[in-house]
Amino acid sequence: MMRKLLLIFALSLSATLNTYAENSLSEESEISLITVAPGDELYSGFGHSALWVEDEAKGISVVFNYGTFDFDTPGFYMKFVRGKLNYMLSAGRISYLIRSAKAENRSVIQQKLDLSLSQKNQIYDYLLNNIRPENKFYQYDFFFDNCSTRFRDLLEEVLGSGLSWNKQAEGYTFREFLDIYLEDKPWQDFGIDLVLGQPTDQIADKRNEMFLPDMLMYHYDKATYEGKPIVKDKLAIYEAPEKQESSSFQILxxxxxxxxxxxxxxxxxxxxxxxxxxxxxxxxxxxxxxxxxxxxxxxxxxxxxxxxxxxxxxxxxxxxxxxxxxxxxxxxxxxxxxxxxxxxxxxxxxxxxxxxxxxxxxxxxxxxxxxxxxxxxxxxxxxxxxxxx
Incomplete structure (x- = not known):
């Protein structure tokens, strides 16, 4: 969802990750969901999700991101149109993410997760295994399998039945969610409406509405594990200035x-x-x-x-x-x-x-x-x- 950021994330940390894989996280480690606000361009208009693993004691600070793809893939554009383009899990530095967000005037929110050391290591091991060359690719689906839903699924797999998503669903269809995010992009909204069929008019339940990074963040806010909130702290790493609303007439x-x-x-x-x-x-x-x-x-x-x-x-x-x-x-x-x-x-x-x-x-x-x-x-x-x- 964040094209420029995706390119930056494609910069390698694989060698460093091999070193990380040899060590478990320490008690001081933190795992955070990172949410980047929607941007002005269509490719960034729905926001972005990543997971930040940091452990000062072990010298680990890496952001995992499921939203990257390889522009050099043979037949890239045809595969993209046909829905056959493989996305992949990649890793990068938090400084790259923040720098890119600042350049695009997009806020960055961090949610620190209240997890046991065992749970942190399970998540970390899961991501390290997923980023292996034989595992890192997956067939992207905008609504059902993207950079946001992957972190919903990861939390469900690690926390199991003890995890409760407590936030009520908004009750919007997938198309209505898109309309909200594309309100200031009427021509892109028109084009997307033309190519999306009847499945887009299904009401998204609480799990499915987490295809949007913002909605994933809000559900994390209310989620509990065995009755205890999973988010222990929420802060703005970078707060973008408010955008000036344009009052000029726009042809719709x-x-x-x-x-x-x-x-x-x-x-x-x-x-x-x-x-x-x-x-x-x-x-x-x-x-x-x-x-x-x-x-x-x-x-x-x-x-x-x-x-x-x-x-x-x-x-x-x-x-x-x-x-x-x-x-x-x-x-x-x-x-x-x-x-x-x-x-x-x-x-x-x-x-x-x-x-x-x-x-x-x-x-x-x-x-x-x-x-x-x-x-x-x-x-x-x-x-x-x-x-x-």
């Missing part, structure tokens, strides 16, 4: 899509009155939505991403729109052309009628697109039939 995705809808309707009315062709405008819309549909199809059927299946956006962003972009008003129109317009139009009307009650929450910017396609499909149906007379 729904502004653009309503404008496109209006222009399309105006062009259609002009065509009806003056025979001015709107064919290129509609070709462009059909091509764009068809390309979006191809991306949705790819992520749904050809990737391992859990959250991109069952995507209702394909009703309007249908891959065949690309084909029909080149068949608009082509003489003579085949019967199956008119069938496509009719079926496509009916589907748009159904989406309009149930827009706010669908199993998947569609972005507000989608509404004018669906409205225009509902209108345009039957307009095309009428004009195609008239053209064949």
């Amino acid at each position: 995705p729904q502004h653009l899509t309503w404008l496109l809808c209006l222009i399309g309707i105006i062009l259609s009315v002009r065509h009806h009155k003056s025979k001015t062709s709107d064919i290129w405008y509609n070709k462009l819309l059909f091509i764009i939505t068809g390309l979006i549909g191809c991306l949705i199809f790819f992520l749904w059927f050809l990737s391992d991403h859990v959250a991109t299946v069952d995507n209702w956006n394909m009703i309007w962003a249908f891959p065949l729109n690309i084909v029909f972009a080149f068949l608009l008003f082509k003489k003579p129109a085949k019967k199956w052309h008119t069938i496509y317009y009719a079926v496509f139009g009916i589907a748009q009307f159904l989406v309009l009628g149930f827009f706010y009650t669908l199993p998947q929450a569609l972005h507000a910017a989608v509404l004018p697109i669906v409205l225009y396609f509902a209108f345009k499909s039957f307009n095309l149906l009428y004009r195609t039939k008239k053209m064949n007379v």
